[in-house]
Amino acid sequence: MLRRLYDRTMALADHPHALWWLAVVSFAESSVFPIPPDVLMIPMILARPSRAWLIALVALVSSVLGGLLGYAIGAFFYEGVGQPVLQAMGKGDAIEAFNTRFNDFGFWAVLMAGITPFPYKVITIMSGWTGMPLATFIATSILARAVRFFAVAALLRVFGAPVRNFIEKRLGVVFTVFVVLLFGGFLATRYL
Incomplete structure (x- = not known):
């Protein structure tokens, strides 16, 4: 089923x-849809390499707006259902500590x-659920999605079709290593 959905998305x-x-x-991928926009x-x-920046911008804006929907899902679902259930189970304090x-x-x-490649939708929903400050969520979402989509656009615009295989198979690993190094550098400067 997932393969059919992937093929349909590619056809678009x-x-x-x-x-x-x-x-x-x-928009949908940021809150509920399983296929990333990179497929399109x-x-x-x-x-149309000349439209690379426009394509990345459309993905960025739509993804951040979809992230706001994910945030709202987390915020409203938790308040309406999750919190009362956890309070009834005596786990309200544990959830507050997690938040x-x-x-x-x-x-x-x-x-x-x-x-x-970690599912962005998981974090958008958790951000609303934990009550992350909305301004932090929006600013970080804009930064993260801009880095991702504009990097893909730049690589494709510069290198064309040969980089497609690299992007589809290895770009997630490169971005993951980048974030780990960035986070490690932040911790090193803070604690050393």
């Missing part, structure tokens, strides 16, 4: 309204999920 790249479809996929971006940029720990590292969680 040839559609006359591909930018709109990219916006829909980018890559063939769209390869077909505080998550929000202490929230910037890094959103940054890592926004750049790497």
Whole structure:
């Protein structure tokens, strides 16, 4: 089933309204959809490299807006259902401690999920659920998604089709290593 969904998403790249479809996929992927927008971006940029920056911008804006939907899902679902259930089970204090720990590292969680292959939707929902400050969530989402989408656009614009295999198979690993090094550098400067 997932393969069929992937193939259908790829087919949208040839559609006359591909930018709109990219916006829909980018928006939905940030909260509920399992296929990343890169699946549409890559063939769209390869077909029209001159539109690489526009394609990345559409993915960025739509993804951040979809992230706000994920944030709202987390915020409203937790308040309406999750919190009363946890209070009834006597686990309300444990969840508050988790929320505080998550929000202490929230910037890094959103940054890592926004750049790497980790499902961004998980972090958008958790950010709303834990009550992460909305301004932090939005700013970090913009930064992370811009890095990801504009890096893909730049690589495809400069190197074209030969870099497609690299992007599809290894770019997530490169971004993950980048974030780990960035986080490690932050910790080193803070504690050394």
